Amino acid sequence: MTRLLIADDDDLMRAGLIELLTADPTIEIAGQASTGREAVRGARRLKPDVVLMDVRMPGLDGIGATRELSREVPGVRILILTTFEQDDYIFGALRAGASGFLLKRTRPEHLIAAVHTVAGGASLLSSSVTRRVIDRMARQPAPDLADQARLSSLTVRERGVLELIARGLSNREIAAALVVEESTIRAHVKRILLKLGLRDRVQAVIFAHETGINRPLDDTSETPQGTTGRRHAE
Structure with a gap:
């Protein structure tokens, strides 16, 4: 089983993700959070395999929560799932310790596969995010x-x-x-x-x-x- 904690400030989004992901019998929802601070507290207590993390949340945002979890609960893997494909979010999340970055328009079967990929110790970026990372690298001065x-x-x-x-x-x-x-x-x-x-x-x-x-x-x-x-x- 892959134990998953879902962090998103949108109640409907969390409910939809829970319904989608529990369709896979090998995924167990260990908990949920509506803020980054709740996600950190929940991950400390529940020790999930993966935290599915939104970026824009009140108080401590998803990038700050990722940074704290990478430092305090190093065994947990963090998969960012967000609507926003901004460079600051992408690079901020990856530098903070996220193991993956997906957009909310990701197909359901790809999201389920991504959870298992990250839980297995690999990293994962959506194809559009990978392209943005590479393009930004090419534009950088030495x-x-x-x-x-x-x-x-x-x-x-x-x-x-x-x-x-x-x-x-x-x-x-x-x-x-x-x-x-x-x-x-x-x-x-x-x-x-x-x-x-x-x-x-x-x-x-x-x-x-x-x-x-x-x-x-x-x-x-x-x-x-x-x-x-x-x-x-x-």
Whole structure:
């Protein structure tokens, strides 16, 4: 069973989500909350596997609640479900520790699958959110590489895999691009997360964004002397 806590300030929305999600016999509604503060208190007490978290709630909002839960109840996984597809919400939630970000227009079967995906320890972003994350990364100026020491712990291949993760590729797609087995990529991803002290792929995407590892090199004048193509292709 996957134990779920639903946090949303709209009573009708909560009722609808409960009816939808309990149609899956492997999902149990452990509790519900109408504010971020109630969600934090409920998660501390009930220890659900997943909190389905709205963003806009009175008092403590969903991003603040996610931040508190990531710090105080690290075993719980948080799946953001919101109407609003704003960059500040997306990046704020992911930096706060959310394991997934979906929009309320998501199809019911996709929401149920997302709950199980996040409960199983994976991360998940809707396709439109992934596109926004990647587009924002491409627009960012080069940041200072404050985490260069952490990056230097990666091998050349691991650095290349991290770049492809940040571009939104799945393990299968990365394996095809690098012409290796998918199991090899899974092993690389585990080592990358361990070396960088990251929890999941979502945090890896944010790390790549903040360090500039995945900046596009469309301007060939910025390509290091004697190299061509992708930055970490060697």
